[in-house]
Amino acid sequence: MIKHQDDKASSYHHDELINLIPWYVKDKLTANERTAVKQHLSDCESCRQEVSNCQALIDFLPKPIESWQPSAAHFAGILASLDKLEANEKLEKSTQIVSKSGFFQRIQQLFAQTPRPVRWVLMAESLAFAALAAFLVLPGHISTNQIGTFETLSTVESPAMIKGRSIRLVFSEDMTTRELSDLLRKAKAQVRQGPSEVGSFTVEVALKEEKQSLSVLRSNPKVQLAQPVE
Amino acid sequence: MGNLVDETVGATLLKRITEKDHKAFEEFYYLYAEGFGRFLMKMLKQHEWVDEAVNDVMLTIWQMADRYDPEKGRLSTWLFGIAHNKGLKILERNGRCREESLEDYDVEVDNNEKLVDGSYGSAITSNSEPERVVMGWELGDAMSWAFGKLSPDHQAVIELCFTEDFTYQEIADIIDCPLNTVKTRLFHARKRLAEMLARKGFALSDQVKIEV
Numbered sequence A: 001m002i003k004h005q006d007d008k009a010s011s012y013h014h015d016e017l018i019n020l021i022p023w024y025v026k027d028k029l030t031a032n033e034r035t036a037v038k039q040h041l042s043d044c045e046s047c048r049q050e051v052s053n054c055q056a057l058i059d060f061l062p063k064p065i066e067s068w069q070p071s072a073a074h075f076a077g078i079l080a081s082l083d084k085l086e087a088n089e090k091l092e093k094s095t096q097i098v099s100k101s102g103f104f105q106r107i108q109q110l111f112a113q114t115p116r117p118v119r120w121v122l123m124a125e126s127l128a129f130a131a132l133a134a135f136l137v138l139p140g141h142i143s144t145n146q147i148g149t150f151e152t153l154s155t156v157e158s159p160a161m162i163k164g165r166s167i168r169l170v171f172s173e174d175m176t177t178r179e180l181s182d183l184l185r186k187a188k189a190q191v192r193q194g195p196s197e198v199g200s201f202t203v204e205v206a207l208k209e210e211k212q213s214l215s216v217l218r219s220n221p222k223v224q225l226a227q228p229v230e
Numbered sequence B: 001m002g003n004l005v006d007e008t009v010g011a012t013l014l015k016r017i018t019e020k021d022h023k024a025f026e027e028f029y030y031l032y033a034e035g036f037g038r039f040l041m042k043m044l045k046q047h048e049w050v051d052e053a054v055n056d057v058m059l060t061i062w063q064m065a066d067r068y069d070p071e072k073g074r075l076s077t078w079l080f081g082i083a084h085n086k087g088l089k090i091l092e093r094n095g096r097c098r099e100e101s102l103e104d105y106d107v108e109v110d111n112n113e114k115l116v117d118g119s120y121g122s123a124i125t126s127n128s129e130p131e132r133v134v135m136g137w138e139l140g141d142a143m144s145w146a147f148g149k150l151s152p153d154h155q156a157v158i159e160l161c162f163t164e165d166f167t168y169q170e171i172a173d174i175i176d177c178p179l180n181t182v183k184t185r186l187f188h189a190r191k192r193l194a195e196m197l198a199r200k201g202f203a204l205s206d207q208v209k210i211e212v
Helices: A006-018 A022-024 A031-043 A046-060 A071-098 A101-114 A116-137 A175-185 A207-219 B007-018 B022-044 B047-067 B075-093 B104-113 B139-149 B152-163 B168-175 B179-199
Strands: A165-171 A190-193 A198-205 A223-229
Touching: A006 A031, A006 A046, A022 A031, A022 A046, A022 B152, A031 A046, A031 B047, A046 B152, A046 B179, A071 B022, A071 B047, A101 B047, A116 A223, A165 A207, A175 A207, A207 A223, B007 B022, B007 B047, B007 B075, B022 B047, B022 B075, B022 B152, B047 B075, B075 B152, B075 B168, B139 B179, B152 B168, B152 B179
Parallel strands: none
Antiparallel strands: A165 A198, A165 A223, A190 A198
């Protein structure tokens, strides 16, 4: 490692070796370093001087005026600091748990505290509720159109909104409600008014169905009058 | 310090401390605190500061006992590293600068030679001539004065090498700096010490007063 080879190297090595002298004096060098320093000392007066200086330094280094000794009182103080430190750490941890735990963590904690049977019942209820919600919300359920399966008078496609020909009808007195309903369905007619004071009804049929509807209505024996209204 | 204490005993106690064993913590305190407390006493020079620093070191050991790795170095090196760090923090907090400039040092030395120094008042006269200044001083007195004038960093490397018997590698670990910095820092510390002693009329190599 450190070798003493020529004058140039010697000058370079001197700087390196002089820095090792304190540990040479204290016998804290590796075997190679120790040999290198020892060899160098035989040639170098200033390094020999440095060895003397270091040995004197060891002998005359000042001793502390006041010594420090461990004591029961001091250790009691350390334990008090330790208690304080641990109390602070616990407080910090609990604060972190509260701040870190979001909604789901709180639910989890609550869930863990719940008895197992109650937990399963709650879980089943939650699943049923979720399935019902999905059934109502998700597209593709039994509703076949945007409006639903029912029809209202305000529905655009409702027969009530048909703009067609009005026909005035007079039925015989023995015409039942059921027969009237069947006849109107068959004639594709929709009641608009009636019965009037004289017992007549006004129905409406689609323009393109007018002839067909009139034919159906007039062919019924209980229809006494079927007359288009202008 | 640690050189006198069986490292395996300390390592065993440290392992128990990682398991939060208070009894082991107490044993560790009585086994090791005196050693690094002595080092801190030289570094800080005030009893209450050393109390505080030892307290901080012990709390760090309690919290970080699991960080000690025997393969990376001796237990005493690890402990002195923590102690040195705590000591520096207390010095910095109390306004002690770590590095003294050579100019400050020269001015201080000159002033000491011109003025009567309180601590050495009986030995120093108003005359600036070295032989008068050192009148009545022993080398030990001059050494105490000169050592006290060194920066904390220079004092630390001298103590760690000559009193605590650490290798330069261990000192580098303790003060957390490169190897060459340790070597050159100790060289400059010795040089400054020798210069200050020479101003007081002493030479270390002779161990006698220089007659000017």
